[in-house]
Amino acid sequence: MDGTDLKAAREPEDLARLFNERANAGDVDGLVALYEPGAVVAVGEVVATGQAEIRAFYADLLARRSTFPAVDAPPALRNGPVALTFARLPNGNVSVEAARQQADGTWLWFIDQLKLKPLAPSKA
Template sequence: MDADLEHAADPEDLSRLIVVRLNTGDVEGLVALYESDAVLALPEDGVANGSEEIRGTFERLLEGRPVFEPGSHRPTLRAGKLALTSTRLPDGTVTVEVARQQDDGTWLWVIDQPAFIPPNT
């Protein structure tokens, strides 16, 4: 992990960190929110598998420097080292993610079903 990046101490931190990194265009910081073999759902039933494909997805998403608004965090469900996180976006769309606690106590997403809606520009 990059020592300069803020890490998620709780699974709820991931939702905040992703918006910050999206809005700063920090592709590497975005990739760092996921386990190396994580799965990211894409529009039209596509899937990005692993860090390289997730990196490419965020590089394409951030072309043109869109601005993203935070949503309201929904209650997190925890089962041991797994957590189901969810955010209701300002347009009412809901995201769903599975995070896993790492050996160092931080949290990373393993599965991400985001809402790829056109962001504000």
């Protein structure tokens, strides 16, 4: 896939499903297409701002990981053209994203933060 002619998110809840499909297909451009041009993605200590940095982040991530499990994504919390989306990953990490409705009625993320679950202290 090359990110062109992709299904668009018609509802904010579509974004997590589309993310999972595109990540599992290895479609970096498709993942980037889920974000507004000036979006910010924060994962742990890594912060990627804008589509070029987001593309580099996902290219690196997909090069290291081959599959992405389905996530538990409850309904979005909406306030007009803005919505918070959430996803709980099987490993306990939680992702919270802010999405905005675009002029054509579709939805894109503009902030995406994955909160990494702290590692349990090692037993010495």
